[in-house]
Amino acid sequence: HECIPQAILGTDVLCQAKSGMGKTAxxxxACxxxxxxxxxxxxxxxICHTRELAYxxxxxxxxxxxxxTEVKTGVVYGGMPIAKDREMLKDSCPHILIGTPGRVLGLIREKDLKLDKCTQFVLDEC
Structure with missing residues (x-):
């Protein structure tokens, strides 16, 4: 509860708490x-470390x-064809993208994922 006001104001936050305490919320x-x-x-x-957590x-x-209603979300992770991720990013570019490090890095390297408009970055359990 102590970091909610700071997060909503847009300041950088490092949050650690026990499981079930609402870190994701x-x-x-805030985002x-x-x-x-x-x-x-x-x-x-x-960015999160497993596909289960990404979902x-x-x-x-x-x-x-x-x-x-205007907010779109997307999820990308390894182990699946990257072509579907490319198509999703091109056709219905999400405002919020959740993904695993390897797949996100691959999409950036191939220039399929552009982050020049990205204003918020979250590392969850990494």
Whole structure:
């Protein structure tokens, strides 16, 4: 609860707490609060270490952004064809992208993922 006001104000936050204490909710709410969805570009990049965690985080963004109809989320991770990720980034570029380090790095190296408009970066459990 102590880092919520700081996170919403847009300051850098390093948050550590026990499991189940709401760390994900803190950064999800802070990111949504500051997100400008008027542009078709990745504005928030979240890096996490497993595909399961990536899906959980995407679910939380979708749940909290239920009434932000213009906000799009996407998830990318290794072990799946990269062509689908390229297509998703090209056709329906998400404002919030959650992914694993290897896949995100691969998309950046191949110039499929552009982060010049990215204003928020989250490392979760990395």
């Amino acid at each position: 803190v950064f999800v709410l 949504l609060q500051q997100l400008d969805a008027s542009e078709k570009a990745v504005k928030t990049l979240v 959980q985080i995407k679910h939380e963004f979708d749940r909290f952004a239920k009434y932000f």
